[in-house]
Amino acid sequence: MWSPFLMRRHRFVAGWFAALLCIVCLHLYFTFNTVEKSQTAGHRRKLKLQHEEKLQAEDRKNGDRIVAGENQSAIKKYDQVQQSRKASAENNAHNRPGQQESSHSSGLLSNPHETQSAFTNGRKDRKLYEPPPNESPSKRLPQAIMIGTGKCGTRALLEYLGMHPYVVHASREVHFFDRDENFDQGLGWYRAQMPTSYSNQVTIEKSPAYVEHERSAPEIYKMNKTIRLIWVVKDPVVRLMSAVALQQSATPRHFYLERINGTLAIKKYNNAVNRGKYIVHLRKWLKFFPLSQASQ
Template identity: 35%
Template sequence: MNMSPSNYIYHEEAGLLPRAKGFCCRRFSKTKILGLLCFGALLLFLLTLSSPDLSPKDNYGGKRQLLPNVVGLFGPANKPGRGGKFNTYIQSNIPVHKKTDLRQRLPQCLIIGVKKAGTGAMVQYLKLHPDIVIADKELNFFDYERNFKLGFDYYKTLMPPSYEGQITMEKTSNYFHNKDTEWRVYSMNTSMKMILLVREPIARAVSDYLQRKQKDKSNKELTPSFEELIIRQKNGKINEGYPGIRPSFYYKHMVRWLKYFPLTQIHIVDGDNLVRNPYEEVHAVEKFLGLPHLITPDRFVFSDKKGFYCMSIDGVNGTRQEQCLSKGKGRKHPDVDKRVMEMLTDLFKPLNEQFYNLIGRKFNW
């Protein structure tokens, strides 16, 4: 074999490669290297074609980072038996013949808000239905960017396991009014169903204020009054940027959601009526989800002590026991300054009318 330097691209005499003995000192011909380069370029081209676009433009012309396609994430995953993780989730009221394919699934329905309109009560009521499983806490997956970036596989691990035929749900009451949540939900599932609870907007804002004050345990007594927070001192106008009032702008938020989802996929619950007649509102949700009406009127028992409806749940040996919402529910609202009430009424009246026209439904606000 001719081992002259002319058979190689580089010459040892040129000092480009150190002298060595054996295989390591052999050099590749120009033809072989050219072939390898062509193969690498072809492979890179094919990978580029198959890679998803992670930053498509949205309706506003900006770029948004989408997560990878979720086709397949709805398939089998996390089968039961992994360290007994699922045992605490298994519902006892499921017929034996329906207990099949227990696994974690991405939600098919979200309760998207609004805060202080009865979302917590709705979760407890829907848990009475054997065909519904709901995550135990608010996950803030779609409204917190740091959570959303963790991906849909991560999100699925937060879901309670369900049997085949059950609907998995999650409730985060901030989803509705937080920008970018709607397109993130759409990027996961375009056929997602949403449940939206609304309430008279001023009462909702006051209730929001009371909850914020209650949570601020260290400075609760120093918390400014509702009027002080809602009115700007500089010009005496409504502070529309106050976090406690923003969720009440139903029309503005609904416009965003309807850019991605048809109204047929969003069921609107009258939060005020949920307090007065929970059975009626829960019955409508069952219909929206296409479920049999298994939450019967006798499941709702009015408590004179609490001043609102509690649930009648199954106890031991076929008995029933009363279960009420937490003591934080049903707080008495303070009287709001008359002038401030007039200003809030003037602010919300045109927005409420626009909301009615948008959804084709009126409320007694």
């Protein structure tokens, strides 16, 4: 009576035990497999680092060999130069007794390390600007003038030109030719407003109001007939919009516009508008400075 029940119970326990055993085995398998993989990856990383260190060591050795070879080459060149100098000195002493050639006068260095430095760093020692020898800076009249036009990027262009080491410019707008109080003080006062410069530098002055002033063209021609004139222009409508944006009035459009017979139009006698009439100003300047001068 009890035997079937016991058999079923033993089978149930045996099944659970077998399942538990399988779970434990799988857990151990995956655990050991993960550890083995981790160890293998760590070992590979170690081998890779060792390989990289070995390559770096070889590169350093090769670099040392190259540097040593360059040093030997420079010293060899130095020895050749010294031998040539020695032979030349002996010939000179034989031909002209009592006279010896100085190593400094020949322009050669007496140190092999200096010789190597001269071979490798010759271009690095060059300066962007070198003033003329035995010359002191002084204030000069400009060799170029930026005559216009306002709100066309004249200040930006002047700053860009000033980045060149052979160009210097006045720090502010001088307004010499368009303002009576400045013009009456003469060219000496105008020269005093310029920065100091050397004879191999170009001095530039910028006053965009010159382009429209009646006195500017003839007086600049009297000062220097061959002077270079820089005139910056852009779309006159865009330029006028930039000028309007600078107005402090709450309604700046009324300063430039008027109604004529019920039609809205731009005021005829407005300086901001007149500055954009480039052809009118160009005709005045061409009377003194022909276009052919630009190609000279």
